Amino acid sequence: MEGVVITKESDARGSFCPGPLMELIRQVKAAQVGDVIAVISGDEGSRKDIPAWIEKAKQEFLGMETTEGATRFIVRKVK
Template sequence: MQGVTINKESDARGSFCPGPLMELIRQVKAAQVGDVIAVISSDEGSKKDIPAWIEKAKQEFLGMEPFEGSTRFICRKIK
């Protein structure tokens, strides 16, 4: 994603749901407010689960993008 600096990124490829989501939750909890966090997932279920959790947790969903045959999900910790 252009113009966005990712502060923390986790590679959860090969992990099945809820693994990638749990990794994102762990990263968000450890992050500072304002940090941009990304998780890379090869699990198709993440395309629904991760954006839904980000919205529910009241964080900022910056988007998802293809990444080496998987998907990178990017969010900003806002609280």
């Protein structure tokens, strides 16, 4: 994601559902409005669960990238 500065990144590979999602929720709660958080997950369920939670929580989903057999989810805290 060019031009996006990640404030906090957590590597949740090796953790299975709902671990990566819970890590993201913890990071978003601790973040300041405007912070960009990234969570890396190797759990396939995260590809559906994390974007759905981001939408439900009314945060800004900036995208996901596949890296080394895992997915990196990037979200901006907006409220």
